[in-house]
Amino acid sequence: MAELHQACAPLAFLLGTWQGTGTGVYPTIEDFSYVEEVSFTHAGKPFVAYVQKTKDPGSAMPLHAEAGYLRPQGGGRIELVLVQPSGIVELLEGTIEGSDIRLESAAVLGTASAKPVTVTERRFWADGEVLHSSVAMAAMGLELQPHVVSELRRLP
Numbered sequence: 001m002a003e004l005h006q007a008c009a010p011l012a013f014l015l016g017t018w019q020g021t022g023t024g025v026y027p028t029i030e031d032f033s034y035v036e037e038v039s040f041t042h043a044g045k046p047f048v049a050y051v052q053k054t055k056d057p058g059s060a061m062p063l064h065a066e067a068g069y070l071r072p073q074g075g076g077r078i079e080l081v082l083v084q085p086s087g088i089v090e091l092l093e094g095t096i097e098g099s100d101i102r103l104e105s106a107a108v109l110g111t112a113s114a115k116p117v118t119v120t121e122r123r124f125w126a127d128g129e130v131l132h133s134s135v136a137m138a139a140m141g142l143e144l145q146p147h148v149v150s151e152l153r154r155l156p
Helices: 006-014
Strands: 016-026 029-041 048-055 062-074 077-083 088-097 100-110 117-127 130-139 145-154
Touching: 006 048, 006 062, 006 117, 016 130, 029 062, 029 145, 077 100, 088 117
Parallel strands: none
Antiparallel strands: 016 029, 016 145, 029 048, 048 062, 062 077, 077 088, 088 100, 100 117, 117 130, 130 145
């Protein structure tokens, strides 16, 4: 494997595969739970690749997936370019302080058939071998509000 690019050193705590569970809420849908797997990998370039997949905990049917790139910008700044098969693309900017990444959407784009999402906020924070994540969104004409939270453990 390639050596981690020095720009990505602040993201080293994320590298690997994480699994766990999460819950979701939103006024336009029924509350739900899910099983999640997230991988953060690198190829020696100034970005870290991100892949996320969720499944229904009962049936193991796929629920959601997304993929993108975390792009450190120096000075504690970071970007996330993210695409979802639902036709939504998020361009997020934010900060990284230690093992806490906070991102806000600079733009949310959707295809003609995608549900309308106008704003997103994301957070990843690690506590040892536990990775927490949260997503808030403004969608379907509603204001920004919590959507999903998860707690994952790093796989050996």
